[in-house]
Amino acid sequence: MFVSIPTRRKPALRWATPLLFAALWLAFMWTMNRPDEARRVLWLSWGALGRGLGDDSTLWLEAFRDGSMLRLFTALFLHVDWAHLLGNLIFLLIFGLPAERVMGPWRFLLLFLIGGAVSNLAAALMIHAPDRVVIGASGAVSAVIGAYLALFPRARLGIVLPLGLFLEFVRAPASLLIGAWALLQVVFAYIGPAFGAIAWSAHVAGFLFGMVYALFFRAAITRRLRHQHEL
Secondary structure (H helix, E strand, C coil), X not given: CCCCCCCCCCCCCCCHHHHHHXXXXXXXXXXXXXXXXXXXXXXXXXXXXXXXXXXXXXXXXXXXXXXHHHHHHHHHHCCCCHXXXXXXXXXXXXXXHHHHHHHCHHHHHHHHHHHHHHHHXXXXXXXXXXXCCECCCHHHHHHHHHHHHHHCCCCEEEEEEEECCEEEEEEXXXXXXXXXXXXXXXXXXXXXXXXXXXXXXXXXXXXXXXXXXXXXXXXXXXXXXXXXXXX
């Protein structure tokens, strides 16, 4: 006589976020070990569309033909300094791991890469300066934050607030914190250089892309989670 023995299925391995974390870290270490001049040449060679595209259709066609569009992706793995890198890595872990858990690694990897490329393109079009490049994974991480908000609209995030002489840990709605962050990105994008050489428009574009991406795949994500629950 055979009987069915229920088994507890192990959670799927989340490999996309650690892979991206390691790739960003290793790429930064490699670039920082190069001489200053070689590092600047690398940024100009692999940064996102430093020459600009504008409204000239011939430049767009040429960028597709010579592979320059790939720089929208390679720029994601270039960072200026430690602060630039660590900020992206921290937010990638905070929002990437839960987002990947429900989306699956491949869908999450596409979110990061395509969202980052779209963000870099938006920044390049807004800057429209041939002598400047867009580098960094901030736009891709912003896409992850947008997807997180769309997937977990009722989630709560822990923050540490200075209250007098003490630090107090409180939990606040993610929609409130992320909404305030997104509003600041819009304001800074409008003000522009007054707040430093940061591609604020990339943050805004990435955030919007991430929300749309997660909502578009919401039905597929729901089916995936239901299938995992039934196994």
